[in-house]
Amino acid sequence: MRVPLLIPITALVVGALSWAPTPSVAAAPPACATLDPGQAWYGENRQRLDAMIAEHGRCGSPGRPPVAVFDWDNTVIRNDVGDATLFWALRNDVVRQPADWAATSRYLTPAAATALRAACGTVAPGKPLPTSTDTRCADEILAVYSTAATTAGASAFAGFDHRRMEPAYAWLPQLLAGWTPAQVRGFAAAARRENLAAPVGATQLVGTQRVTGWVRYYDQQRDLLRTLRRNGFDVWVVSASPQDVVEVWAAGVGVAANRVVGIRSVTRAGVLTHRLTGCGDVPDGADSVITYLDGKRCWVNQEIYGVRGAKAFERQADDKRPVFAAGDSTTDLTFVRDATALRLVINRNKTELMCHAYHDLDGRWIVNPMFIQSKPAQAKPYPCATTGATDAAGTPVPVVDDAGHVIPDQLDTVH
Structure with a gap:
């Protein structure tokens, strides 16, 4: 991503006129780029x-x-691409039922695992959860991810180093288990298209909750x-x-x-x-x-x-x-x-x-x-x-x- 240097050609013309060696001609350094003065920044x-x-x-x-x-x-950017991807995933039945909710995160509390099992427990392990229509399941996942608590208010994560880990953030890729990296990139690309196309301030419905529905660079x-x-x-x-x-x-x-x-x-x-x-x-x-x-x-x-x-x-x-x-x-x-x-x-x-x-x-x-x-x-x-x-x-x-x-x-x- 560096700007290529332009090689001067003046030295190539010289040798045709004389057998005497000619001094090399140094390339002029490229002009250094500066920020666009038309873009507004605060103060100086x-x-x-x-x-x-x-x-x-x-x-x-x-x-x-x-x-x-x-x-x-x-x-x-303005807003959060992790949020945008999870919201898209819940609206499109991407999250798979785990064999055990407690295994999705080493920090998930028993209260959170119990709440998730109760809300999403009718689907066979490995199968996509119908979160586009099952609002109870979608709401429980959204609450644990967005508030680090269950819909009933119980703490969802415990036992972690607060300077090195945020389990709610880490839970998003853990919720995407079972998909390939290329498939996850496809989900992210679909969410990106939607969020860039939506007007500033737009919201979307996930489960029963209104959440942010737009992103801008x-x-x-x-x-x-x-x-x-x-x-x-x-x-x-x-x-x-x-x-x-x-x-x-x-x-x-x-x-x-x-x-x-x-x-x-x-x-x-x-x-x-x-x-x-x-x-x-x-x-x-x-x-x-x-x-x-x-x-x-x-x-x-x-x-x-x-x-x-x-x-x-x-x-x-x-x-x-x-x-x-x-x-x-x-x-x-x-x-x-x-x-x-x-x-x-x-x-x-x-x-x-x-x-x-x-x-x-x-x-x-x-x-x-x-x-x-x-x-x-x-x-x-x-x-x-x-x-x-x-x-x-x-x-x-x-x-x-x-x-x-x-x-x-x-x-x-x-x-």
């Missing part, structure tokens, strides 16, 4: 992005390219991705949506499948299983570490920089860290913090992320409102100094900056 964000690209970009020159890493959902982010690539950046997408789903959507902004890291399923005989590929070689690492918060750092370090084992959870030296990173949620915080030059945050009022972004300890954070249907200002300051973060056990704790200090409460000023 476009200028700061251009300055970062000019300083760190290589404009096609040799050498190891600088790395830029983007979250996907609500960072490059952000024009500003499409331009930023293109400009980074034209300036020699190695651009990656790291997402907590399923690998096969994100590949389909990322192709729409020119990001190849080998530059996408999503939640990755273990396959057997060519089809997805309920098991997930792990990171960091932790005990029982398969299923316990997805592309979520500290887990995103692990996957960035492992897949982009080749760091293996427990070290993949650690912040690396500058030459093994992204130059630029972008995210919108606390789920992105750890890998965004690792960026060495500039960190772009799309403001969705996510407390721990916004505490760091507004605190701006090293002056390398920039905040931008959502480019479509931006959120209003949060009325109260973010509670950074008390309950703004969550520890591995799920307990609210203060937010601590890179210097080890508790971050004071922060006002929401960019909206």
